[in-house]
Amino acid sequence: xxxxxxxxxxxxxxxxxxxxxxxxxxxxxxxxxxxxxxxxxxxxxxxxxxxxxxxxxxxxxxxxxxxxxxxxxxxxxxxxxxxxxxxxxxxxxxxxxxxxxxxxxxxxxxxxxxxxxxxxxxxxxxxxxxxxxxxxxxxxxxxxxxxxxxxxxxxxxxxxxxxxxxxxxxxxxxxxxxxxxxxxxxxxxxxxxxxxxxxxxxxxxxxxxxxxxxxxxxxxxxxxxxxxxxxxxxxxxxxxxxxxxxxxxxxxxxxxxxxxxxxxxxxxxxxxxxxxxxxxxxxxxxxxxxxxxxxxxxxxxxxxxxxxxxxxxxxxxxxxxxxxxxxxxxxxxxxxxxxxxxxxxxxxxxxxxxxxxxxxxxxxxxxxxxxxxxxxxxxxxxxxxxxxxxxxxxxxxxxxxxxxxxxxxxxxxxxxxxxxxxxxxxxx
RNA sequence: GGAGAGAUGGCCGAGUCGGCUGAAGGCGCUCGCCUGCUAAGCGAGUGUGGGGUUAACGCUCCAUCGAGGGUUCGAAUCCCUCUCUCUCCGCCA
Numbered sequence: 001x002x003x004x005x006x007x008x009x010x011x012x013x014x015x016x017x018x019x020x021x022x023x024x025x026x027x028x029x030x031x032x033x034x035x036x037x038x039x040x041x042x043x044x045x046x047x048x049x050x051x052x053x054x055x056x057x058x059x060x061x062x063x064x065x066x067x068x069x070x071x072x073x074x075x076x077x078x079x080x081x082x083x084x085x086x087x088x089x090x091x092x093x094x095x096x097x098x099x100x101x102x103x104x105x106x107x108x109x110x111x112x113x114x115x116x117x118x119x120x121x122x123x124x125x126x127x128x129x130x131x132x133x134x135x136x137x138x139x140x141x142x143x144x145x146x147x148x149x150x151x152x153x154x155x156x157x158x159x160x161x162x163x164x165x166x167x168x169x170x171x172x173x174x175x176x177x178x179x180x181x182x183x184x185x186x187x188x189x190x191x192x193x194x195x196x197x198x199x200x201x202x203x204x205x206x207x208x209x210x211x212x213x214x215x216x217x218x219x220x221x222x223x224x225x226x227x228x229x230x231x232x233x234x235x236x237x238x239x240x241x242x243x244x245x246x247x248x249x250x251x252x253x254x255x256x257x258x259x260x261x262x263x264x265x266x267x268x269x270x271x272x273x274x275x276x277x278x279x280x281x282x283x284x285x286x287x288x289x290x291x292x293x294x295x296x297x298x299x300x301x302x303x304x305x306x307x308x309x310x311x312x313x314x315x316x317x318x319x320x321x322x323x324x325x326x327x328x329x330x331x332x333x334x335x336x337x338x339x340x341x342x343x344x345x346x347x348x349x350x351x352x353x354x355x356x357x358x359x360x361x362x363x364x365x366x367x368x369x370x371x372x373x374x375x376x377x378x379x380x381x382x383x384x385x386x387x388x389x390x391x392x393x394x395x396x397x398x399x400x401x402x403x404x405x406x407x408x409x410x411x412x413x414x415x416x417x418x419x420x421x422x423x424x425x426x427x428x
Numbered sequence: 429g430g431a432g433a434g435a436u437g438g439c440c441g442a443g444u445c446g447g448c449u450g451a452a453g454g455c456g457c458u459c460g461c462c463u464g465c466u467a468a469g470c471g472a473g474u475g476u477g478g479g480g481u482u483a484a485c486g487c488u489c490c491a492u493c494g495a496g497g498g499u500u501c502g503a504a505u506c507c508c509u510c511u512c513u514c515u516c517c518g519c520c521a
Contacts, residue, residue, distance in 0.1 A: 004478095041479060045490045052490090055502040059447040068501080075501035243438065243476090366476095368438075370457085375476080 037092035114322025127315030138342035139396035140273035175415035190254035195234035206363035208329030227260035231284035281388035294379035352383030
């Protein structure tokens with residue numbers, strides 16, 4: 001959410017930013033409603049002032065034993081007028097709030113203009129895609145052949161787009177989670193957290209999933225609870241409505257959670273394999289920083305995520321999202337895309353964003369500077385470090401062998417009891 | 429699920445037969461003084477959001493004592509609903 005004062009004073013810049021994003025948010029009525037709102041607010045405040053003054057006078061008169069009936073009946077009328085104005089004001093505030101809550105973040109000046117993902121500049125490519133002297137198979141075929149993935153049975157249990165891992169596959173998924181968390185905690189200074197996987201609508205609104213993107217979420221029937229689509233939601237909300245001390249910043253958190261997404265509107269896309277599931281695992285990095293450091297922190301966070309791919313020896317590239325491809329709450333986003341040999345293309349495996357004060361304002365996350373009065377909104381950032389299911393898929397495809405087996409990346413072997421290769425065996 | 433207790437400023441904690449309490453006191457923090465340094469001591473200041481005004485410092489008004497609603501001229505204080513926390517019982521991994 002943007003600050004109402006900012007919108008008021010920079011209405012053309014805001015409109016321009018919406019255009020660059022290709023967002024259809026309607027701020028045409030903002031100025032008019034805002035003015036009306038302030039006019040009424042003024043009236044109310046004057047009446048309330050009158051009421052406060054006279055009420056004190058009434059108290060004084062009564063204590064002196066004087067008759068205050070005429071004041072009381074006047075105030076009875078004032079109270080009624082206040083109430084009428086308050087109802088009117090609430091209507092305007094609701095409208096203003098609706099406009100503000102649906103306004104996306106303003107892209108940072110370093111974000112290039114563009115329509116969609118085709119306009120995202122590549123920042124760097126790391127690693128060289130391997131050449132295979134046999135026909136490369138998609139990861140779902142590899143996984144099913146090895147007996148470590150079973151989409152058919154998963155569909156029986158639940159439905160389409162749910163994963164079921166067996167044996168060395170289940171173990172590798174778990175190993176990836178541990179490997180990533182240990183790396184970020186041990187080498188990058190993050191604090192491990194294990195948050196709730198279900199959150200309330202307030203938390204969802206704070207990070208920007210609600211109200212605009214409700215159809216992407218799984219909601220618990222009859223309750224104000226939602227399954228998290230990313231750990232970003234519960235972890236960012238850890239400090240909801242808190243005033244933090246500048247000396248304690250920055251906070252770095254890493255959290256493993258499953259993620260649940262309805263994937264409404266993606267019918268027919270990535271129907272096979274682990275790329276697009278209703279439930280998948282992800283290790284998420286979240287930062288709370290001061291405004292002046294947040295862009296350096298974004299670069300560092302991005303580097304932390306890329307390190308996972310480097311250690312796993314997976315080729316990838318990093319792209320900077322253009323204005324038209326960014327998420328609602330983000331001011332700047334990098335995507336990391338891993339090489340998928342069977343698709344002969346790069347696929348998103350991490351998304352690292354700086355939200356500046358957008359989420360902090362909604363969530364009321366502020367900090368105090370030493371020697372300075374008042375509080376200030378801090379900046380929140382997050383990024384996948386990494387999406388585990390897609391990492392799993394990338395390993396199967398990049399490390400597949402002619403005989404159908406899959407080499408386990410060296411960095412992962414300590415987490416798999418030293419297993420070097422996943423082969424067709426009965427009890428792995 | 430049943431019974432009870434509670435929710436106040438960065439933190440702790442007063443305040444209920446409604447009215448000079450935006451809120452005592454303490455801690456913390458900031459600034460100043462003082463002690464050779466440290467510790468202690470002394471003095472002053474110190475919530476948040478919004479409106480008006482100002483070039484700015486500031487001044488002023490309104491709101492805010494878990495959330496929402498009600499009673500009243502007036503509510504932190506009375507009533508209702510909800511949320512959360514704690515204690516006991518039941519149930520349960």
